[in-house]
Amino acid sequence: MKNYAIIETTLVVNTVVAEPDYAQLQGWVELTGDAGIGWSYVDGQYIAPPQPQPTPEEIQAANKQQATSLLTQTDWVEVPSVSNTANTPHLVNYAEFMTYRLAIRSVAVNPPTEPAVFPDKPNEVWG
Numbered sequence: 001m002k003n004y005a006i007i008e009t010t011l012v013v014n015t016v017v018a019e020p021d022y023a024q025l026q027g028w029v030e031l032t033g034d035a036g037i038g039w040s041y042v043d044g045q046y047i048a049p050p051q052p053q054p055t056p057e058e059i060q061a062a063n064k065q066q067a068t069s070l071l072t073q074t075d076w077v078e079v080p081s082v083s084n085t086a087n088t089p090h091l092v093n094y095a096e097f098m099t100y101r102l103a104i105r106s107v108a109v110n111p112p113t114e115p116a117v118f119p120d121k122p123n124e125v126w127g
Contacts, residue, residue, distance in 0.1 A: 004028035005041060012039045012046075056113035063116040067108035070118060074101055089126040096122040 004023045006014040015036055016028065023030070035046035054062070074097060081087055083094040091097065100122055107116050 003031040005031050005035065005039075005046075007041050010040050010042050012037055012041060059113055059115060060111040063107055063111035066116070066118065067104050067111065070104045070121070071101060071108060074104075074121065077101065092125040092127040093122055 001017050002020060002023070004016050004018055004026075005012040006016060006026075006028055012035065015031060016023075018026070018028065020030075029041060032046060034048070035041075038049045040047040040049070076082065077091065077094065077097045082091045084090055100119055103119050107118070
């Protein structure tokens with residue numbers, strides 16, 4: 001017994017388990033890989049159906065989640081002693097981090113409906 005696809009035109013409309021001889025008489029095609037209902041069968045190859053595109057709301061949620069994560073990773077910059085030049089060491093490029101966090105925060109507060117392009121996080125420079 002093997003798994004077979006019932007194909008109409010080029011679309012897999014159902015799958016069955018059958019003996020090879022019976023499946024051949026029916027014109028069924030042996031299933032391979034992850035192929036299943038909804039897949040296409042063209043020139044002896046199974047083709048996966050296209051993946052659904054995310055909705056604008058799903059893109060907004062993903063942008064907000066990514067922005068929130070990036071902000072969390074740099075929350076330590078907000079500790080006052082990090083930027084205090086009287087301290088050794090202190091973060092020399094504090095302003096770069098603030099610019100970075102401002103750009104990220106704007107996405108977190110008002111996430112776009114298209115995939116966001118996030119700036120690169122600055123490297124820490126201590127002095």
